[in-house]
Amino acid sequence: MRHLPRKQLASAAALTFAALAAHAEAPYQFGATPGKLPKDVVPVQYAAHLVPNIADSTFLGSESIEIDVLATTAKIMLNVDNIEIDAASLAGKNIGEIKLTPRIDQQQQTLSFHLEQPLAPGRYKLALKFHGLINREARGMFHVNYKVGNADKTMIATTMEPTDARRLLPSWDEPSFRAAFKLTVDLPAHLKAYSNTPIEKQEKIDGGLQRTWFGVTPKMPSYLVVLVAGELERVSAKQDGVDIGVVTTEGKRDSAAYPLAVSRDLLRYYNNYFGLPYPLAKLDQIAIPGGMNGAMENWGGIVYNEAALLYDPKKSPDSVRQTTFSINAHEVAHQWFGNLVTMAWWDNLWLNEGFASWMSTKATDHFHPEWRPYLDSLVERENVLNLDARKTTHPIQTPVLNELQAANAFDSITYGKGQAFLRMLEAYLGEEPFRKGIRAYMASHQYSNTTSADLWAALEKASGKPVEQLASDWTTQPGFPVVKVEQVCEDGKPQCRRRPTRNATASAAP
Numbered sequence: 478m479r480h481l482p483r484k485q486l487a488s489a490a491a492l493t494f495a496a497l498a499a500h501a502e503a504p505y506q507f508g509a510t511p512g513k514l515p516k517d518v519v520p521v522q523y524a525a526h527l528v529p530n531i532a533d534s535t536f537l538g539s540e541s542i543e544i545d546v547l548a549t550t551a552k553i554m555l556n557v558d559n560i561e562i563d564a565a566s567l568a569g570k571n572i573g574e575i576k577l578t579p580r581i582d583q584q585q586q587t588l589s590f591h592l593e594q595p596l597a598p599g600r601y602k603l604a605l606k607f608h609g610l611i612n613r614e615a616r617g618m619f620h621v622n623y624k625v626g627n628a629d630k631t632m633i634a635t636t637m638e639p640t641d642a643r644r645l646l647p648s649w650d651e652p653s654f655r656a657a658f659k660l661t662v663d664l665p666a667h668l669k670a671y672s673n674t675p676i677e678k679q680e681k682i683d684g685g686l687q688r689t690w691f692g693v694t695p696k697m698p699s700y701l702v703v704l705v706a707g708e709l710e711r712v713s714a715k716q717d718g719v720d721i722g723v724v725t726t727e728g729k730r731d732s733a734a735y736p737l738a739v740s741r742d743l744l745r746y747y748n749n750y751f752g753l754p755y756p757l758a759k760l761d762q763i764a765i766p767g768g769m770n771g772a773m774e775n776w777g778g779i780v781y782n783e784a785a786l787l788y789d790p791k792k793s794p795d796s797v798r799q800t801t802f803s804i805n806a807h808e809v810a811h812q813w814f815g816n817l818v819t820m821a822w823w824d825n826l827w828l829n830e831g832f833a834s835w836m837s838t839k840a841t842d843h844f845h846p847e848w849r850p851y852l853d854s855l856v857e858r859e860n861v862l863n864l865d866a867r868k869t870t871h872p873i874q875t876p877v878l879n880e881l882q883a884a885n886a887f888d889s890i891t892y893g894k895g896q897a898f899l900r901m902l903e904a905y906l907g908e909e910p911f912r913k914g915i916r917a918y919m920a921s922h923q924y925s926n927t928t929s930a931d932l933w934a935a936l937e938k939a940s941g942k943p944v945e946q947l948a949s950d951w952t953t954q955p956g957f958p959v960v961k962v963e964q965v966c967e968d969g970k971p972q973c974r975r976r977p978t979r980n981a982t983a984s985a986a987p
């Protein structure tokens with residue numbers, strides 16, 4: 478998600494986590510992935526129709542969800558939060574259509590249906606009608622108020638990670654429940670709407686509204702769904718067959734030229750690095766005038782606070798150019814690390830965030846070695862070493878039991894230590910063997926999920942070195958090894974020798 482500015486990184490880590498004993502993690506297996514939702518019913522495709530009432534800060538919704546029942550069960554459970562269900566039914570070959578009674582557990586953020594007769598394995602269709610809120614804060618769908626001259630304007634946007642998709646769509650809102658999404662939205666006809674995929678069709682309907690049908694997404698986690706609408710304009714260009722756009726509120730075209738050029742360069746660079754071309758037809762970089770900090774890497778429709786994306790060559794200082802480049806590079810890297818291959822559960826969030834941070838520095842060094850991004854990253858590394866020497870630190874891979882812990886996992890250990898560790902691992906394995914391993918990892922896990930064990934296996938195979946043995950100690954334990962040396966005089970000559978070591982976490986920071 479959002480690439481946090483360094484100041485926030487420093488303060489976000491003062492959290493208490495229980496230290497994990499080092500353990501061997503298993504490769505990704507859907508059934509063994511942590512989470513609250515039962516694994517015997519899975520979504521295949523959501524067709525969702527949303528009708529936002531922007532003036533009223535509410536929305537109406539309906540969904541038709543194709544689900545697969547994998548094992549006989551009399552219960553269907555998914556997630557909702559701050560949504561009320563108005564009607565529910567289930568249809569299938571052997572059951573016809575039956576009405577369902579929703580049971581919402583607000584604390585657990587779940588929606589359950591208990592059936593009188595168990596469902597046999599097979600394909601069913603769950604139909605829901607519901608209504609919810611357009612939020613003031615950036616959770617689920619939210620509105621952003623801004624001014625153009627003296628005129629007051631309002632637009633809407635969404636941001637879901639980690640667990641707010643359930644505020645817009647009743648959904649299996651855990652990252653290993655990948656499914657396709659197909660959105661339809663009714664909005665005032667003068668507003669432009671953007672989602673993960675290109676528009677398939679638009680039609681004027683009653684009440685001055687326009688209905689917009691978006692294309693179907695690849696199978697993806699729910700936290701990557703996006704919808705943005707407002708009085709917007711878009712500049713675009715084709716790169717490697719992909720329609721790249723920068724979307725802004727009106728009158729900001731001049732500031733969109735730089736991020737558009739950067740996005741084209743990054744897409745070409747990442748297509749080449751990963752050996753797997755960006756898989757969607759379009760990639761929009763959407764700048765919104767407030768409402769959220771940083772950025773969110775929704776597949777095909779990345780949303781940024783406009784300060785993190787736009788660059789006005791006439792007014793912005795060069796430091797803005799560097800910052801926006803680095804954030805853009807982080808979010809576009811997520812289209813592979815995170816979107817194409819997703820961590821199985823939030824305990825492995827570093828597979829998204831550590832990697833996107835590392836890749837951003839690598840891409841910045843490729844295009845702008847004169848900015849010395851690796852030298853800059855040392856500042857962050859020192860900051861993280863300092864935090865990691867405290868008793869309140871936690872391992873890069875950290876247990877996550879609930880929604881709050883998932884949100885708390887977005888801290889400097891996940892981003893900064895994850896990045897520094899990957900840089901060290903790349904240096905140890907060699908740039909080419911490391912890339913070969915990453916390419917194999919992407920190719921074999923695309924449109925699926927992983928644990929760190931899957932990464933170690935790919936790197937081990939590509940490099941011929943014992944990666945798991947070395948790497949898992951770094952990701953499953955807090956702190957870092959400290960090697961102390963001292964100079965002594967032997968036979969009249971100065972000699973360096975090692976002093977006994979202690980784990981930096983166990984000993985307070987010097």
Ligand SMILES: [Zn+2]
Pocket residue numbers: 478479480807811829830833
């Ligand atoms: Zn990120």
